[in-house]
Amino acid sequence: MKLSGGVEWALHCCVVLSRASAPVPSARLAELHGVSKTYLAKHLQALARAGLVRAAEGRDGGYALTREPAAITVLDVVEAIDGDQPAFRCTEIRQQGELALPPEECRVPCGIARVMAEAERSWRRSLAGTTIADLGASLDPARLDRVLGRG
Structure with missing residues (x-):
């Protein structure tokens, strides 16, 4: 399974947001991870469209x-x-x-399609069984507070 680099960026951002006590601006999230602000903004918008994050407006705005x-x-x-x-x-x-093979001999998926479908199901099951909270458990909250200027 090949995933885009945006998946890694989005997961790291969600982990930070899971431990942050206030919304974090997209520019700050980009700085924290050393990634492009514009590219990250595109992925944060995708997360917002999916209902996973929300943008907070105003002076203390962010995600x-x-x-x-x-x-x-x-x-x-x-x-x-x-x-x-x-x-x-x-x-x-x-x-x-x-x-x-004639179509009548292809009424059920072949072995290749079956094994690939099972791999997909296993992969998705594994990803569905891991939460942002699970990933965030390894993040040091004191360090995050220092980095975000709250500690």
Whole structure:
């Protein structure tokens, strides 16, 4: 499974937001991770469209999670950034070329399609079983407070 770099950025931002006591500006999130502000803003907007973060306006504005970190899974973030389409798409190659089978022999998925579908289910199950709270447990809150200027 190949994921875009935006998934990593979005996950790191969600982890920071999960431990932050106030909204964090997108520019500050970009600085914390040493990434492009404009590219990160695009991914924060995708997280907002998916209902995972909200933008807070005003002097103390920034981004905050919309629900408890334990209620946001890694799969939620992956799908917000990269979409929910399966990684493998069967094109029924077994019905093409010199080895082509007739359609009546292709009523059930072949072994390749079955193993790829099972891998996809396992991968998604694993990501759905890990929350932002799980990932945030390793973040030192005192260090985060110092970095964000609150400690």
